Amino acid sequence: MKHLQPLVKKFTANSLGKEMSSETLTNYDNLDIHSNFSYDENWYIYEPMGDLDDMNRDAISDCRPTIPSNLYHICMAPVSLAVLLVLSLLIKRKHLYKSCLNGAPGLLSPVHFLEEEGNRGLTVAVFSILFSSLCVLVLDANPLPFVSSSSARSREYWKILALFYYPAFYYPLIACATVQHRIGYFFGCLLSWCHCVVHLWQKVECPESPKIYKYYSLLSSVPIILSLAVLSLWYPVRLVKSFRRKGETAEEVLGNGYYKEYLKNILAKRAPEKNIGKAKPSVFSRFQSYLYSYIYTPQEGFLIPLKLILSLAMAVIAVYQVALLLLVTFVPNIQIVRSGMTKDVTALLVQFGLIPSENTMGLPGDKELAIAKHYVWALEVCFVSSLVVSCLLTFSMLMRSLVRHRINLQRLYRGAGVDVFHRPRQLQPSQQALVCWMCFAAFQAAFTCLGLLIQQIVFFTCAVAFTFLVVIPLQSGANMYLFKVAENMWPFWLTLVVSVLAQNLLTHFCFLEKAHSQKELTNRRALYILTYLLFPLNVLVGVLAGVWRVVISALYNVVHFCQLDVSLLSHGVEAFDPGFRTYCYYLKIEVSQSHPAMKAFCSLLLQSQSPQGPKELQPSDIEEGVMLMQQPAQKASHRKQNCARWCLAYTLLNNPSLLPYRKGVLLNAAANGMQTSTVKP
Template identity: 70%
Template sequence: MFPSVIPACAPTIPDGLYHSCMAPVSLAVLIVLSLLVKHKSPRKSCWNGAPGLLSPVNFLEAEEHWGLVAAVFGILFSSVCVLVLDPDPLPFIASSSPRTREYWKIMALFYYPAFYYPLIACATIRHRAGYFIGSLLSWGHCVVHIWQKVDCPQSPKIYRYYSLLSYGPIILCLVVLSIWYPRLLIRSFTQEKPAAREVVGSSYYTAYLKTVLAKRTHTRSTRKANLLSRAQMYLSSYIYTPQEGFQVPLKLVLSVTTAMVAVYQVALLLFVVFIPNVQIVRAGMTKDVIILLVQFGIIPSENPGGLPGDMEQELNTARHYLWSLEVCYVCSLVLSCLLTLSMLMRSLGTHRANLKALYRGAVLDVFSCVRMLRPSQQALVCWVSFASFQTAFACLGLLTQQVIFFVCTVGFSFLVVIPLQMGTNMHLFKIMENMWPFWLTLVLAVVLQNLLSHFCFLKKHHLQKELTHRRALCIMTYLLFPINVLVGVLAGVWRMVISALYNAVHFCQLDISLLNRGVEAFDPGYRTYCHYLKVEASQSHPVMKAFCVLLLQLPGPERHTRLRPTDVEEGIQLMQPVKGLLKASRSKQMRARWGLAYTLLNNPSLLACRKAVLSDPTANGTQSCPDKP
């Protein structure tokens, strides 16, 4: 179990050789992909020219290949986690001195995103060549990583299998990419080639608009929910279930994915740092150590001054104590992971409710005050760092929960469970036994106040409750003041415990503030989340995108075709996509038009510029016609 016992393993393909070969290949792939991207109207700008710089993914659009993007982000974050504890941050620079190691770590933070950049850029260009290159790259990375771990499954770092387990998410994500890219390549040959002007995610936007404009039938349930159904509803709130017509934004998918990878990496590190070392200590317990522990009173003994040969029972007791520490640590770690993952799943439902509320213009249903849903400098910075903040908060929340739950489980085990099991160290029960008059007095005082308030000081009168016997009420308030001070001390302790547990459990949730409503702006996580919602609601509104998609589908001015009313009837086309149902009545057409107009007018992204749009006929959609007088 000791790291020094395990010899250093040199794989057949070392990391230095692997990165030295794959880094130039990645750069060459980026150049080839950039040459494939040709714009019809080259510009002088470096970002929009031909060949253009590749964008990894459009985070403001409904991305179809969200699983591929999430897998690349999982690989990137896992590589950064492995980098933190690696003595050589850059693989092709070995034996770095401690003075320059931190500088190499900073360089590695920029190197790994560039190294894995082609894995996500191959899907961005939406070309068969890109899918083919992506398949080759993902297969190459996957085969090399699997070969390295099969060749050297053990390593002397922290724990013999820590390196193998820490690379598990990387290998899993690479396997996903190795399957996803060939699937895209095969689909590109079997499906028809999409139109050049087809907007990415247009199918989602039209489906969302169709769901919004669909006629709903409200059914009221007269059956009262029992306790079991309420419990099922409460548990189902922690399980995210997809809704028809709504797609979670890509940023949220990435934040939850990287947060789950972070929970795994942190939990693995906490486990391998503590459990193997405690097992080593438990296996190496000697009777000399037991005598020392008995002298300090840590382990009870019937004969503290006995010979070492009489310490067999005390040795078993010490090993049982260490085994109890292991059980408490594992239970607290499992509980922390489950709570963190459940909070992340619950936050997805909250994100969906908040986004749908902002889509329909209900700002006060999300924020505590009226806010303008428009992008700003601070909002853009928060939008860029939202997924990173969610990942970091998940790590810190898991660490906080682990410390709190471990202390609580150890205290409960060694103060309650083990004394009841072994009949020794009954200190807590002795304190409770000596203080029973004090606890009984507090309980009687609280019960007395509740009984008098219910039967004596409240009087029902015409379905209302009024105060009565006010003189006796004032006398009781004065006489019970010292007792209520002690009750207040216990209530204050309980308030601190509840606040600590609530904040520790909900620390990873950015959709709620851990501070009061008046000072919630000082909560960096909640402030980042609010600005993220503002950018998403103003720039990625599905109805706005559906409206733009419908405008792009109209015949261009170069065709010189006169549009008929049925050609621009977006609502009818969305509500009734079948050609036989396009001959609708006049009332249905008007209802569809008013439904679409009402939705667009309540679009938060158009509220800021409605006056300017309505005052300018050209901006409002009416094009100037020089042929008409």
């Protein structure tokens, strides 16, 4: 008992909360511990406690980089604002002094969404930075960088304010390219290099963070760093190209090359197709065509619109961010649970019958502990495998959507709107159509996030049920609940199978007679009798078919949830599907405002009108080129006028959807600043 006296002294002194004199402590030496304490050698108070630092050795302290986020935003936000002001002054100087800086283009918009050619990689990179920043913002304790500490009540207000701050903060990265001037490229180099260096420096100094998982902050910032690296390389290349040319960079009309290639492709002569017999395609050819429907391959003479490319890129980043969040939230925690399992936890599982025990006393041993850890490992495997399957299915559905986008656009370009919308629709811009066009890329990213979450929940539940009801019972020979139910119900299942087989065999051999290459009904009296007698069995078969209908409908909707080009409802009520309705209105705006044949002819008319060629054409001139389709060029030759009229007639014949727009323009000719007299094509 003497070795316990120092512990008792220490425990008593700490419990009193004050220093005790040596005389007082000496009095405890003369106490009879047996008379005052009910001693138990296994009492946890007397067990030596480990060092607290050893218990928290895996804890990660909050790292403070040399350039914190608040200082980074405080410095870069004024710089970004100054860049925008300089670019605005550059535009004003163009209007005040047209000869100054050789008439640099103005900052009309951040991105030319309705143009087919342009800075696609730049646009995708900037939107990737913005979307990834918003994904990190949702889980951040301080959503606004300027506010270091915010209460839980005011945090939601700061998040709403941050939704407007981050687009404005990254706006100069994309605006510098839209100016199409070497000054803009120079500012773009400075901004992209500053952003990239600061992000890399922060992650190198502090690769670990205490939020969710030690490497979550680093992994979630990978799309931002890669996009900034692309911008850091793209702007210097453009700046060097601008200095190699004489004077300022004179850009061609956006989409001019693509429109001409598209026009050449549809006007090119094609070899007549060989008549192939009506031979039934083989299984391999059908499988090959089905596989090609999920693989997007570039097609000559066609280019996917920028909005679709942007929506697909945002969907891929959404899959990465959601999958990363699910992975770092579940897997490290389940590994901690598995490594920390003891016999006490195993005893609880044994008492509930979840783990079989060979010990008659019900006390778990090493074998039961190993089984419990194996079950937890099986949960981890089910989660990871279901997440991999969900990501692969989502990627395949997105690729399938890209193939369908091209098919739908080609159908609408040639005027076959019924094949896309399943009913006649006018391709005219409207308020709702324009709103849906603006929201399309954002809706695609949001639907992809929700679809991946739903798929993960469904597939993980199915994987756990299959593992613990089929795989593990077959391995251990215990908990055979599913097999016991199937064993007790085998007469029922056998009866249903025999009834279905009997109906199919009797229908094939007794109730159908092939005569003159056609099948006719025979033995109708026996058919009526059999239909009456098998009615009860067919009711049970119908119940199983109804269950299968629910299962297959749920799986189909879960798998295709991320596809906006496929309605999850029937044709009669597909208008209530917000995703499909947004996609249909997006197609209306895209086809009515960015038809490649229409823009190709407009660019040709503008080139015939301007003697200096396409170098002086601006991107906004394509919209103005429609006016030249209603009046002949005064300085153009008669041959060019006839060619333009023939091209216009050919376009209207092959694209009937363009005819209403031409009539509307001709009726409102005076309002458009044209002559009141119209010229027939």
